Amino acid sequence: MRIGVPREIMDHENRVGIVPAGVDLLVRGGHAVLVQAGAGLGSGISDEDYAKAGAKVVSDAASIWGEAEIILKVKEPLAPEYGMVRAGLVIFTYFHFAAYKALTEAMLEKKAVCIAYETIERADRSLPLLTPMSEIAGRMAVQEGAKYLEKPMMGRGILLGGVPGVAPAQVVILGGGIVGTNAAKVASGLGAWVQILDTNLDRLRYLSDIMPPNVHTLYSTPYAIQESVRLADLLIGAVLRSGGKAPKLVPRGYLSLMKPGAVIVDVAVDQGGCVETTKPTTHSNPTFIVDGIVHYCVANMPGAVGRTSTYALTNATLPYAVELAGKGWKRAARENREIARGVNVVDGRITHEAVAEAWNREYTPLDRVLAA
Ligand SMILES: NC(=O)c1ccc[n+]([C@@H]2O[C@H](COP(=O)([O-])OP(=O)(O)OC[C@H]3O[C@@H](n4cnc5c(N)ncnc54)[C@H](O)[C@@H]3O)[C@@H](O)[C@H]2O)c1
Secondary structure, eight states: OEEEEOOOOSTTOOOOSOOHHHHHHHHHTTOEEEEETTTTGGGTOOHHHHHHHTOEEESOHHHHHHHOSEEEOSSOOOHHHHTTOOTTOEEEEOOOGGGOHHHHHHHHHHTOEEEEGGGOOOTTSOOTTTHHHHHHHHHHHHHHHHHHTSGGGTSOOOOTTOBTTBOOOEEEEEOOSHHHHHHHHHHHHTTOEEEEEESOHHHHHHHHHHSOTTEEEEEOOHHHHHHHHHHOSEEEEOOOOTTSOOOOOBOGGGGGGSOTTOEEEEGGGGGTOSBTTOOOBOSSSOEEEETTEEEEOBTTGGGGGHHHHHHHHHHHHHHHHHHHHHHOHHHHHHHOHHHHHHEEEETTEEOOHHHHHHTTOOBOOHHHHHHO
16 A cells, blocks of 8 residues: 655644654555655654655655555645545545534545544544544643733733742633643643533543542533633633534633633634634634633644654554555454544545534445445
């Protein structure tokens, strides 16, 4: 199989879809790996490193997209890349279809096979390819939030951990999954007062057992959220309905209840965001202000720490990439339900319920496609 790894073109996206160890493994398996020149630079990996591992380094994106049978990347294809997608091409990457209508329509029209990292799902419902990036985004949410709480960044002028004699900041986290837990770890480590809201009581019990005493749990209801946003110096959005749009838990009216200069980091922006006023931003221009509240809504947060993120991501994606290359996507999906859950779009049809629901389109069960 020919596997193509193009350079990412999203703003400040420093990650890359493969590391030299992955190239080596695929080449040992009898596959050819084409890597676009410069693809690894943002992660500190040179073209020579790839070539030494057995990759063919190719200068332009069009050749990679044109020659590869599987495209392995990080972020969803962007508009300049749509034209290079062809029928039957397997694309293994993050898609977040529920947040991007034009992308969904383009991939349907091109009849590509889109296997989304974020919906690869284990039997216990965990999301092994979302987890490493959620760990990073959760930790970063606190770093970024702390920075934008500084006065020169238009924040309230509050130090997250406070100092002796001065109260610390109050950090409210909506969703106690991977992002929320990692955010709570870092915020509590810095000395902030932290509250996590979740609708899953078992998760709250677990968090209450493992977290330090400055982390508090609260069952999530609209009423509880309304009360908690009043407290928040930093509000972190970290909820998820797998594959679907994030529920809007913070309507615009709640912003006037918040302290002026408070910061919202809506990590869930990649699924549309859980705050009504959220709109995607970039690393070049990460924030905007609505009703006196600073919003940070970067959809590719881990891209800023490319070196850490690339290794964390590819540690998790590589076994699946090896299986897809070795078996072809159809056999891999038949034999591995985790991969089957990742198949979102095939041959102009939507094969993931939550994506179909997000755009009010017809849902075709994957088994029907595989049986045909
Ligand atoms: N912006 C970025 O760069 C970036 C990076 C990584 C992950 N993400 C996104 O962050 C979001 C969270 O990811 P995750 O891995 O932590 O998901 P997760 O599934 O581990 O956690 C989500 C949590 O939200 C909870 N939840 C659902 N509805 C809720 C409600 N009404 N109130 C409170 N909690 C509720 C769930 O019970 C669950 O515990 C996802 O949208 C993911 O795509 C964004």
